[in-house]
Amino acid sequence: MNEFELIERHFRRAPHHPELRVGIGDDGAVIAPSPGMEYVLTVDMLVEGRHFVAGTDPVRLGHKALAVNLSDLAAMGALPRFALLAVALPDADEAWVAAFMRGLDALARQYDVELIGGDTTRGPRNLCITAIGELPAGSALLRSGANPGDRIYVSGTLGDAALALAVAGGRSDVDARSRAALGRRLDAPEPRVALGVALRGVASSAIDVSDGLVGDLGHVVTASRVGAAVDLAALPCSPALRAKLGSAERELALACLLAGGDDYELCFTAPHAMDERIEALALALRLPLTPIGAVGAHGGGLTVRDESGRALARLPQAFDHFG
Ligand SMILES: [Mg+2]
Structure with missing residues (x-):
């Protein structure tokens, strides 16, 4: 399975949130901000050998990769809305990707987070998520x-x-x-x-x-x-x-x-x-x-x-x- 098939099968989603104008499938996502709201953006990376050991349950890694980002949004007082996922994988192990996405999707559903883009490449296992949340203008916790x-x-x-x-x-x-x-x-x-x-x-x-x-x-x-x-x-x-x-x-x-x-x-x-x-x-x-x-x-x-x-x-x- 090549990179595009992996993305097509596991990452592509139908657009869900109303403020999302263009989702996965173009060169970038397009979001129209809701009136009076501000976006909070955060990114966090989990590296094998540094943040988790080889052989860690991929379902739990999917959960944790998103959870650490939602925690940063929470610290700002933001309501999570969107996420982008960049992964480096040593091989195109479809079972691993499917399990990872099960963990990620379960938490994403719980908080109504929509995946709107991403990238995959071959390399040492590395999971990087960018999360976007929103809050009323001027209300961010600093x-x-x-x-x-x-x-x-x-x-x-x-x-x-x-x-x-x-x-x-x-x-x-x-x-x-x-x-x-x-x-x-x-x-x-x-x-x-x-x-x-x-x-x-x-x-x-x-x-x-x-x-x-x-x-x-x-x-x-x-x-x-x-x-x-x-x-x-x-x-x-x-x-x-x-x-x-x-x-x-x-x-x-x-x-x-x-x-x-x-x-x-x-x-x-x-x-x-x-x-x-x-x-x-x-x-x-x-x-x-x-x-x-x-x-x-x-x-x-x-x-x-x-x-x-x-x-x-x-x-x-x-x-x-x-x-
Ligand atoms: Mg933090």
Whole structure:
């Protein structure tokens, strides 16, 4: 099967969203913006050997490749609309492509995302998705909006994906049930799309936690020219990770929780006037939204206080692809 047959069979779709004027099949897609709306564009790449190991279930990879992009749109408060897919594959393995597209399509259907273009080439396995979302003009959530006195929140739990990796790599161990739950967090992250959209006009800043809390909240601190103090005891985590915090594996647990990466939760800030709205939002979305600390004055940097209120002397660092 050649490249064009692969595209024809697995990527081509009938146009679906009304603002799409021209979809797959021309040299480019044409979208007519809805009045009063802005587009948010983001791109993310998954590379074999770097972001996933050879032999990873293609269905899960299809899910994850799109999920990480939808997570970035969520962090901006955008509603996902379109995606473009560029893949490099070592061979024209049709079964692999079909499985990958099953995973991608299931998540795309869930969030009504339309695939409007792409490219395939032969090469080391590499999956690159560009996602396009929309939001009312001027309503995007930015990293630069946090103000001293704001509360800092995080959705869901942190550190599970990193703990799953540690377990898979033989650096830690958990019971079989926890292993399955942690594995799902690593392989099938759920982008917090509904939360991101609901945070428009509520959050003062937002970011998705993809490289670990310390690194990502650090971006907010820098962009907003503020300081931040986070309480370790307040950080939401799974029972499996919580148990390790009080054990001989505390260092590993701290690294997972603070710098693990691959969480795809949202970290956001909001003034105290929004406390009740955020509590109501957590109930409506059935998603824990946990206050973890407070925004402080510029120059204070990012501090994490341990269970006795003392600042950790050394913070585990975020994952750096070029580090
Ligand atoms: Mg991000």
